[in-house]
Amino acid sequence: MSDDFADVLDAVGPRLRALRRHRGLTLAQLAAATGISESTLSRLESGRRRATLELLLPLARVHDVPLDDLVGAPRTGDPRIHLTPVHRHGMTFVPLSGRPGGLQAYKMLVPAGLREPDHQVHAGYEWLHVLHGRLRLVLGEHDLVLPAGESAEFATTVPHWLGSADGKPVELLILFGRQGERAHLRARAR
Structure with a gap:
């Protein structure tokens, strides 16, 4: 695994914890909203468990953020917004x-x-x-x-x-x- 990839994965846990705290949610509240156990959420936030798509999708939905924001994906391509009427x-x-x-x-x-x-x-x-x-x-x-x-x-x-x-x-x-x-x-x- 490349160092860049490992760095991105290592940063997911602290990002999840910061987002949860910023929203004023407890682990129990987030567990109830996502269907993910408190222990799994705790392990994700502490970095003792790697994030998977199955875990990140409900978290993105509950926090109302794009999946890219949870993993800290770099912005790519054209930054302009292309509006489709x-x-x-x-x-x-x-x-x-x-x-x-x-x-x-x-x-x-x-x-x-x-x-x-x-x-x-x-x-x-x-x-x-x-x-x-x-x-x-x-x-x-x-x-x-x-x-x-x-x-x-x-x-x-x-x-x-x-x-x-x-x-x-x-x-x-x-x-x-x-x-x-x-x-x-x-x-x-x-």
């Missing part, structure tokens, strides 16, 4: 985040003259901000017009539709939590 319901969504799970960020382009289809309902929570144009947001019984610079947030379990308020294109920034995560928390005054 997705077309749905006549609109274009450009994903701005690539991490699995959690909040997802999108730039959304609403074309001019988009007709109002049936309202959508799906799991999640959405926060949006109008970058350019005038957005028509139909949310349940509400029919709202948001000009550039305004924002809205709502549970996507409420029937909703987004379109142009004036027949011109609209650009939005959207933060969407598929599991109902909110984009921000409000602090309460004491």
